[in-house]
Amino acid sequence: MPPLPLPGFRDFYPDEFSLRTHLFGTWRAVATRYGFQEYDGPPLEPLELYTAKSGEEIVTQLYNFTDKGGREVALRPEMTPTLARMVAARANGLRKPIRWFSIPQLYRYERQQRGRLREHFQLNCDLIGEPGPIGDAEIIALAVDAVRAFGLGPSDFRVRVSDRRVLSELLAGLGLDRAQVAVAYQVLDKFGRAPREVSVGRLRDAAVGPDAIGRLLTLSGVRTWDAFREAAAGLGDAVGAAEPLRRTLAALEAMGLAEFVDLDLTIVRGLAYYTGTVFELFDARGELRAICGGGRYDNLLQALGGVDLPALGFGLGDVVLTELLRDRGLVPGDQSAIDVFLAGIGEEDASEVLALAHELRDAGLRVEYALSPQPLGKQLRLADARNARLAVVLGPDERARGELVVKDLAAKTQSAVRRDAVGAWLLEALRG
C-alpha cells in the first residue's frame, strides 16, 4: 500500500474535483457580480505575519515549521493578513473602495473532525476603504448570495449579525472589568451550544453579579432591533453604539435579504482583530458548524502595514458548505461529459476517425474515440459510460456514399449526415 494522504488532507478524484469546480465557478460569478476582482498571494508566509495580530487562537493551530534557510514559516491559516500586507504595500495607488476576492487553500494543524480538516478552500471577499454601514451590508449580502447561488434559501441557512462596538458598550454598561469581559465573550459565543446552567456557572465563577447575568441572558435571546433597544436600555450608550448596526440591518432589508438575517449578540468571532460588525452563516437546522464568518477590522491595516484604512470581509469555506449541499441534494452531476464519441467499424475507418476527431476538437467540441479496435457495441457502451451527447458511426457503407451516421444517445435516434457537413451539423445539434 502506498502512503495515504496526510491526516486532514484530501485527494480530489474527478467527481470531487467536478464539485470543486462548481463551487469555485459559482463563487467567482457572484463575487464579480458585486464588482470584486480576484487576487492571490503565497500559500507559505513568514510566521510573524500571524503571530503579530491574529491573536492566540489561530497561532496555536498554525501549520508551521523552519525551512531549509532557517526561516520560521507557516502555511497560511487565513487570507486576511496576506491581503492586508498586499493592500498596504500599494495603498496609495489603489482606488477606494477596494473590492477584492480570492479562493485560497488554507491550512491549520489541528485534530480533524467532520467539517474540519487541516486544509480547506475558502472564498474570501474584502471591502477596504469604506467605513460606513452600507459597506457592511454589501459584504454581508455578498456572503448570503454566495450561498444562495447554489439553490439554498432562508429555510436552509441564516446569517447572524452582531457588533463588537455594541458588545463592549453593553458589557461596560454592566460594570464588568477586563477579565470578566473576556469570560462574557466566551460564554456568549457558546450560548447556543452549552447548557444554560454551565453558562451561568461560568459567569458566577468570574464574580459577575446576578443582575448582570440576568441582563446577559436577556440580551443573548434578542433577535430583533426592537427587542435589542428594550434589553439594552440604560447600559451605557449601547443603543447609540448600535447605530451602524441598525443602518446595516436596514440596508439588508432594503436589498430584500431581511428573511436571511437575524440580529444575534452571541456572535463574537474568535479572531482578535475584529473591531465592529461581526457575522456568521449557519445552516438553519443548527446541525453543522458555521458555514461562513467575517466582520469589520478597521485597525488591522494600520497595525500590519502602517496604512490607516477601514476594512471588512468574510471567509466562506468549502467543507461545511459541501455538507449542506449534499444534505439538501444540491450537488450537480459531473460536468465533464464529452460532446461526441466517434466509433469506427473496421480498421480502414481508423484514420478517418482520427481526422474527424481532430477536426471537431479544433472546432471546440469535446471528443473521444476508442484508442484500439473494438466491436461497435462496445464502443457505444463506452460512449454511454462517458455521458456523451452524440455518437458518430463511421463505416464502409456510409463512406461509400460520402456520409456517416450521427446518433443522439439520449433520444435513441440516428440520422445520416454528409461527411463534409458533419462539423456544422454537430455544432447545431449540440446547441439545442
Next chain:
RNA sequence: GUGGUUGUAGCUCAAUCGGUUAGAGCGCCGGACUGUGGCUCCGGAGGUUGCGGGUUCGAUCCCCGUCAGCCACCCCA
C-alpha cells in the same frame, strides 16, 4: 493535545461459540456480441481482515500497542 468508539475487496456490507480455502451486491476487466448503446447471462481480476506483537492446536473474532476514521472536549480558518 485529552477521552470515547470503529477499522474486512475501489464502494456498501456479511462471515455461527475462536475452527477447514474470508463471501455477496455494486463497480472494474473480459466474453456471449466482427454494423448499433444503458438490459440480460457467463467468466475474471481484486484482500498481508489497517499495521505490529501477544494468548491459543488454531485469531477477522480475545488481549496489548500503534496508525487512521468518527464522536465529544479544547478550539474554531
